[in-house]
Amino acid sequence: MAGKPIVGRLALIGIGLIGSSLARAVKRGGLAGEIVCTARSARSRETALRLGIVDRVESDPAAAVAGADLVVLCTPLQSYEAITKSIAGALAPGAILSDVGSVKQHVLDSLGPLLPEGVHLVPGHPIAGTEESGPEAGFAELFDNRWCVLTPAEDCAPEALAKVSALWEAVGSRVEVMDARHHDRALALTSHLPHLIAYNIVGTASDLEAVTAQEVIKYSAGGFRDFTRIAASDPTMWRDVFLTNREAVLEVLSRFTEDLFALQRAIRWGDGDALFDLFTRTRAIRRQIVEAGQETAAPDFGRPHGDGGADE
Amino acid sequence: MAGKPIVGRLALIGIGLIGSSLARAVKRGGLAGEIVCTARSARSRETALRLGIVDRVESDPAAAVAGADLVVLCTPLQSYEAITKSIAGALAPGAILSDVGSVKQHVLDSLGPLLPEGVHLVPGHPIAGTEESGPEAGFAELFDNRWCVLTPAEDCAPEALAKVSALWEAVGSRVEVMDARHHDRALALTSHLPHLIAYNIVGTASDLEAVTAQEVIKYSAGGFRDFTRIAASDPTMWRDVFLTNREAVLEVLSRFTEDLFALQRAIRWGDGDALFDLFTRTRAIRRQIVEAGQETAAPDFGRPHGDGGADE
Numbered sequence: 001m002a003g004k005p006i007v008g009r010l011a012l013i014g015i016g017l018i019g020s021s022l023a024r025a026v027k028r029g030g031l032a033g034e035i036v037c038t039a040r041s042a043r044s045r046e047t048a049l050r051l052g053i054v055d056r057v058e059s060d061p062a063a064a065v066a067g068a069d070l071v072v073l074c075t076p077l078q079s080y081e082a083i084t085k086s087i088a089g090a091l092a093p094g095a096i097l098s099d100v101g102s103v104k105q106h107v108l109d110s111l112g113p114l115l116p117e118g119v120h121l122v123p124g125h126p127i128a129g130t131e132e133s134g135p136e137a138g139f140a141e142l143f144d145n146r147w148c149v150l151t152p153a154e155d156c157a158p159e160a161l162a163k164v165s166a167l168w169e170a171v172g173s174r175v176e177v178m179d180a181r182h183h184d185r186a187l188a189l190t191s192h193l194p195h196l197i198a199y200n201i202v203g204t205a206s207d208l209e210a211v212t213a214q215e216v217i218k219y220s221a222g223g224f225r226d227f228t229r230i231a232a233s234d235p236t237m238w239r240d241v242f243l244t245n246r247e248a249v250l251e252v253l254s255r256f257t258e259d260l261f262a263l264q265r266a267i268r269w270g271d272g273d274a275l276f277d278l279f280t281r282t283r284a285i286r287r288q289i290v291e292a293g294q295e296t297a298a299p300d301f302g303r304p305h306g307d308g309g310a311d312e
Numbered sequence: 313m314a315g316k317p318i319v320g321r322l323a324l325i326g327i328g329l330i331g332s333s334l335a336r337a338v339k340r341g342g343l344a345g346e347i348v349c350t351a352r353s354a355r356s357r358e359t360a361l362r363l364g365i366v367d368r369v370e371s372d373p374a375a376a377v378a379g380a381d382l383v384v385l386c387t388p389l390q391s392y393e394a395i396t397k398s399i400a401g402a403l404a405p406g407a408i409l410s411d412v413g414s415v416k417q418h419v420l421d422s423l424g425p426l427l428p429e430g431v432h433l434v435p436g437h438p439i440a441g442t443e444e445s446g447p448e449a450g451f452a453e454l455f456d457n458r459w460c461v462l463t464p465a466e467d468c469a470p471e472a473l474a475k476v477s478a479l480w481e482a483v484g485s486r487v488e489v490m491d492a493r494h495h496d497r498a499l500a501l502t503s504h505l506p507h508l509i510a511y512n513i514v515g516t517a518s519d520l521e522a523v524t525a526q527e528v529i530k531y532s533a534g535g536f537r538d539f540t541r542i543a544a545s546d547p548t549m550w551r552d553v554f555l556t557n558r559e560a561v562l563e564v565l566s567r568f569t570e571d572l573f574a575l576q577r578a579i580r581w582g583d584g585d586a587l588f589d590l591f592t593r594t595r596a597i598r599r600q601i602v603e604a605g606q607e608t609a610a611p612d613f614g615r616p617h618g619d620g621g622a623d624e
């Protein structure tokens with residue numbers, strides 16, 4: 001179902017879960033005249049070609065971006081600077097540089113100064129993903145009905161923003177433009193803190209002497225296993241998120257800890273009313289998320305009942 | 313597919329998610345000669361009758377347990393004492409009193425002294441559930457391939473333990489007998505702490521001024537929404553869990569907090585290696601849980617890709 005291309009040549013730097021999902025969705029919609037990609041390893045580049053999700057691969061990032069209208073960085077955040085330095089000279093005048101990284105102020109601050117005159121910087125973040133990695137893990141529907149946040153610099157050219165926005169809408173996303181710092185605060189809460197907590201509880205569980213690893217696994221259906229899925233997310237990606245969104249993460253973390261101490265106190269002193277009040281308040285949010293189409297209402301994530309049903 | 317009954321008359325006190333799932337599974341297998349139940353509300357009792365998952369309902373718990381071989385408490389933990397006092401006189405000599413509560417030492421300590429001579433106490437805990445409540449939320453397959461932990465008192469009659477054990481196996485569970493205190497420690501880690509953390513993060517999110525409720529909902533696919541499901545669990549049940557397993561919960565919570573402070577330090581000082589190491593270590597556990605059949609390997613809990621796929 002090829003429509004009118006939104007972009008002439010699209011260059012993807014990195015073709016993992018997000019890059020390859022974007023490539024698939026752009027191909028599906030006929031949204032680019034040509035899709036070129038590069039990746040660190042020959043293996044990933046070959047996989048992308050073999051899967052037919054890109055038209056051409058290049059081992060040299062500078063060759064990949066030559067003549068591209070839109071370049072999207074789809075690599076871990078801390079690789080951005082070196083990559084941008086290596087491609088800056090090859091970017092066409094009027095080209096747009098965008099990305100999909102989970103942190104946004106850092107992108108504006110670190111890449112802005114590296115770009116030649118006439119290249120537009122439009123950082124972006126599709127709020128969609130899974131805990132899987134690599135070009136084979138992607139799928140074209142990943143962005144359907146998910147939000148994509150764009151955080152252009154104040155002096156960004158309106159046409160550049162409009163083009164990136166149109167592309168994300170065409171792959172199924174709903175687009176929201178906001179201040180980068182606000183994005184980083186909101187995502188610190190809805191994404192970075194949940195991942196940090198999940199990594200931490202899984203770490204605590206594996207270190208506890210009183211309970212064996214075998215028991216943790218056997219009784220994980222009591223709630224723990226839900227955290228292990230998040231805590232199976234890519235270590236490089238998440239290290240980079242925490243290092244590039246340090247302030248916002250530390251801020252929400254300190255609120256979380258403060259609240260946790262209050263809860264700890266309520267347990268210690270047997271304050272059943274305080275526990276009951278909190279546990280009642282938290283139910284409403286779930287309903288709103290389901291209503292907003294950001295989750296299915298099926299209990300237990302639609303795990304087949306006879307097979308995976310559980311929690312506790 | 314009625315087999316040979318394991319129990320003559322089975323009395324269920326409470327017919328919510330767990331009680332009604334047990335009733336359905338026992339009916340499916342023809343595992344009891346008669347299933348009688350009681351519930352607090354007339355509405356739940358009528359629902360149970362209408363659904364055909366029990367043979368008889370009684371409004372008075374003492375009438376429900378009269379002549380029963382096995383009585384299973386399926387109500388919130390803090391209701392156990394009053395219920396047991398009201399039924400103790402009606403329990404048949406040789407009857408077994410069991411339960412499905414998520415905490416076990418408390419059951420031994422509080423109910424043991426209330427039982428007449430000749431009645432056997434065999435506390436149990438099926439490690440299976442969802443965040444839903446009530447008689448309509450149950451299903452017969454809930455216990456399939458899930459663990460059920462039994463924590464008999466030291467002087468428990470072997471036949472009593474054998475009968476309860478046989479019933480749980482016949483409804484699809486794998487049975488493990490262990491010390492009640494050890495159960496409480498293990499579940500504090502794999503179930504109670506995850507719920508506490510989930511309730512807490514959802515509470516923190518709803519109180520944060522810097523991010524609106526609307527944003528929390530919109531961007532919940534970044535990880536947060538997974539916590540909201542757990543935090544939508546029944547407030548009464550969970551208040552009772554934390555009040556009756558206080559010590560074990562406080563103990564694992566203090567380990568969790570200690571580890572979280574170390575992680576906070578690593579973020580503050582930009583210690584990428586420490587973050588990367590933890591994030592790598594936590595991946596292995598997930599694989600083992602999937603291998604142990606306690607979770608499906610599908611990314612994102614098998615949420616339909618075009619519909620609910622996400623995380624971030």
Ligand SMILES: NC(=O)c1ccc[n+]([C@@H]2O[C@H](COP(=O)([O-])OP(=O)(O)OC[C@H]3O[C@@H](n4cnc5c(N)ncnc54)[C@H](OP(=O)(O)O)[C@@H]3O)[C@@H](O)[C@H]2O)c1
Pocket residue numbers: 013014015016017018019038039040041042044045074075076077079083100101102103125126127128129130131132133134135234237623624
């Ligand atoms: N995963 C999510 O849920 C999610 C959601 C939203 C946004 N994001 C953001 O998307 C970006 C990519 O994440 P992903 O999940 O797609 O990761 P991924 O599946 O691991 O793919 C990463 C890609 O980047 C390449 N790469 C890695 N390090 C590189 C380096 N130092 N220099 C050049 N190329 C490098 C990799 O090449 P090889 O394949 O050759 O190693 C691979 O093609 C991250 O910035 C992340 O914050 C992720």
Ligand SMILES: NC(=O)c1ccc[n+]([C@@H]2O[C@H](COP(=O)([O-])OP(=O)(O)OC[C@H]3O[C@@H](n4cnc5c(N)ncnc54)[C@H](OP(=O)(O)O)[C@@H]3O)[C@@H](O)[C@H]2O)c1
Pocket residue numbers: 311312325326327328329330331350351352353354356357386387388389391395412413414415437438439440441442443444445446447546549
């Ligand atoms: N939910 C889980 O995931 C899960 C998993 C394993 C174990 N458990 C344990 O199972 C037990 C029941 O949980 P559930 O999820 O089945 O709860 P539920 O769906 O809310 O059902 C509770 C049942 O107990 C009755 N009840 C409530 N308070 C009572 C009281 N004060 N006196 C007499 N009856 C009362 C209710 O009657 P009405 O319907 O008339 O209100 C209802 O029939 C709890 O001890 C819990 O720890 C739960």
